[in-house]
Amino acid sequence: MLLLRLLQFAFVVLLLYFLVTQLTLPAIKGTRLFPMFDARRRAALDKLNRAREAREVEEVEKEAQSARKPHTGDDDV
CATH class of the missing domain: 1.20.5 (Single alpha-helices involved in coiled-coils or other helix-helix interfaces)
Structure with a gap:
């Protein structure tokens, strides 16, 4: 009960x-x-999420590219 x-x-x-x-x-x-059913807002949020994901992918690729650069040895002490 x-x-x-x-x-x-x-x-x-x-x-x-x-x-x-x-x-x-x-x-x-x-x-x-009923804003939760607003298709325009949902489409805008989807577009924003895709842009964020693309930016994150670009940042990771940039970091990977900089990590692949050969070390010159100038930093050695």
Whole structure:
């Protein structure tokens, strides 16, 4: 019985969270309702993630390139 009450409470909390974040706040701000379903925002985030991944790959390749350069021996003491 306790588990059922906890599940019921968790469901109510999640429902209230959904209502506040997807309906109430956007309505107050004057933005679109249900922002989690906004395709433009999702597309922009995907593009941003791809750009970040490409930048990370470039940085790793640059580090690998600098590590491959032969040592001249000038640093030896």
